Amino acid sequence: xxxxxxxxxxxxxxxxxxxxxxxxxxxxxxxxxxxxxxxxxxxxxxxxxxxxxxxxxxxxxxxxxxxxxxxxxxxxxxxxxxxxxxxxxxxxxxxxxxxxxxxxxxxxxxxxxxxxxxxxxxxxxxxxxxxxxxxxxxxxxxxxxxxxxxxxxxxxxxxxxxxxxxxxxxxxxxxxxxxxxxxxxxxxxxxxxxxxxxxxxxxxxxxxxxxxxxxxxxxxxxxxxxxxxxxxxxxxxxxxxxxxxxxxxxxxxxxxxxxxxxxxxxxxxxxxxxxxxxxxxxxxxxxxxxxxxxxxxxxxxxxxxxxxxxxxxxxxxxxxxxxxxxxxxxxxxxxxxxxxxxxxxxxxxxxxxxxxxxxxxxxxxxxxxxxxxxxxxxxxxx
Numbered sequence: 171x172x173x174x175x176x177x178x179x180x181x182x183x184x185x186x187x188x189x190x191x192x193x194x195x196x197x198x199x200x201x202x203x204x205x206x207x208x209x210x211x212x213x214x215x216x217x218x219x220x221x222x223x224x225x226x227x228x229x230x231x232x233x234x235x236x237x238x239x240x241x242x243x244x245x246x247x248x249x250x251x252x253x254x255x256x257x258x259x260x261x262x263x264x265x266x267x268x269x270x271x272x273x274x275x276x277x278x279x280x281x282x283x284x285x286x287x288x289x290x291x292x293x294x295x296x297x298x299x300x301x302x303x304x305x306x307x308x309x310x311x312x313x314x315x316x317x318x319x320x321x322x323x324x325x326x327x328x329x330x331x332x333x334x335x336x337x338x339x340x341x342x343x344x345x346x347x348x349x350x351x352x353x354x355x356x357x358x359x360x361x362x363x364x365x366x367x368x369x370x371x372x373x374x375x376x377x378x379x380x381x382x383x384x385x386x387x388x389x390x391x392x393x394x395x396x397x398x399x400x401x402x403x404x405x406x407x408x409x410x411x412x413x414x415x416x417x418x419x420x421x422x423x424x425x426x427x428x429x430x431x432x433x434x435x436x437x438x439x440x441x442x443x444x445x446x447x448x449x450x451x452x453x454x455x456x457x458x459x460x461x462x463x464x465x466x467x468x469x470x471x472x473x474x475x476x477x478x479x480x481x482x483x484x485x486x487x488x489x490x491x492x493x494x495x496x497x498x499x500x501x502x503x504x505x506x507x508x509x510x511x512x513x514x515x516x517x518x519x520x521x522x523x524x525x526x527x528x529x530x531x532x533x534x535x536x537x538x539x540x541x542x543x544x545x546x547x548x549x550x551x552x
Contacts, residue, residue: 248317251305251324255315258306261299279303304328308336316340322350326357332540334378338362341381346430355426359396363539368393371546382429384458387500387523390429395504395529399423402531410469414438414451417467431458439464441486450483462487462499472505472526474516481520504529 265278279296286294301324308328309315316324323343330336339362343353365382366374376383384390400416402408408416417424418437425432435453442448452465464483468476480501487499501524513526 247320250321251315251317252312254302254321255306255312258302261303262306301325301328316344318344323353326350326353335362338378338381345381352426358533360534360536360539363536364392364394364534367539367542371549374543374546384431391525391527394534395427395527396533397529397531398533400531404531410467413469414467431456433457459497461497462491464499464501466503468503468505471507471509472503472513474512476503477516477520480524484521484523498523502527
């Protein structure tokens with residue numbers, strides 16, 4: 171290695187200086203390489219001290235810059251949302267004026283778009299002006315704007331007519347830091363409707379106002395898991411292995427469907443009992459519940475044998491894989507169909523952490539789910 175030597179006065183010592191790259195890649199031959207330039211071990215120590223301080227300076231400046239950038243972007247976003255809200259307010263108040271409404275009618279937004287684009291350039295399309303108007307209508311109090319979200323998030327939220335459903339997606343997007351794309355996917359998969367359809371009135375209202383709070387195993391469950399992102403047409407003839415592979419290929423979408431807190435550990439996780447090997451299809455760790463989550467996929471109807479097998483997996487993980495800080499593992503048998511009566515008896519005296527849930531490969535019927543929720547909300551509290 172050729173080392174170019176220069177001299178600077180550091181700590182009152184005239185000493186050669188090597189490049190940062192050399193200091194970062196020092197090996198067992200570092201002294202030999204450096205001594206070729208006449209550098210002593212004392213000087214090497216001083217140089218390493220300087221390099222450590224310099225690296226710390228780089229890290230400090232980078233952190234300061236990044237934090238400042240985040241604060242600046244947040245301030246810009248807050249002002250943008252407030253400005254668009256105010257524009258929406260002006261439009262609505264103008265629309266409410268009798269003569270103005272009679273004069274412009276439905277053409278108001280088109281005229282505004284044409285004239286404002288002439289004055290200020292792009293940014294005032296008819297659709298964007300309509301979103302500004304809807305944001306004001308949906309959030310009539312400026313202080314209640316969800317400033318932790320972006321304008322594109324708000325454009326998606328105001329498309330939701332039901333205030334409870336809109337509130338849920340707003341809270342959940344903030345809690346899970348959803349991108350706009352993730353928000354759209356969860357809306358399209360009817361996440362709120364699927365979660366709310368299995369709850370009573372109190373549970374629905376809590377879900378809408380607080381989002382999905384995970385405090386116990388049942389909080390991570392959905393009545394039906396939707397895998398429409400696999401784009402598999404019905405009827406399908408995939409094996410369980412093929413289905414598993416497709417879910418892993420679309421792992422990001424799969425994790426989004428499972429919900430917050432899931433971290434992927436592995437697939438076909440081997441368990442050796444006696445002289446036989448057994449394999450858990452998918453193993454996750456839940457960061458919030460602090461436990462393993464085991465998932466077995468069934469392409470057809472779940473049966474009592476599937477329940478017994480998962481119960482064995484749970485026993486093994488609790489005794490062999492858990493550490494002292496881990497909570498008991500959760501097992502989910504994920505099947506295309508299930509017979510409620512068979513599963514009820516199969517679950518007798520097995521782990522309370524074991525669940526049998528259904529999945530489907532297409533988006534659910536939103537109107538049917540809404541009808542269930544409306545019935546629950548209209549039901550008087552006994």
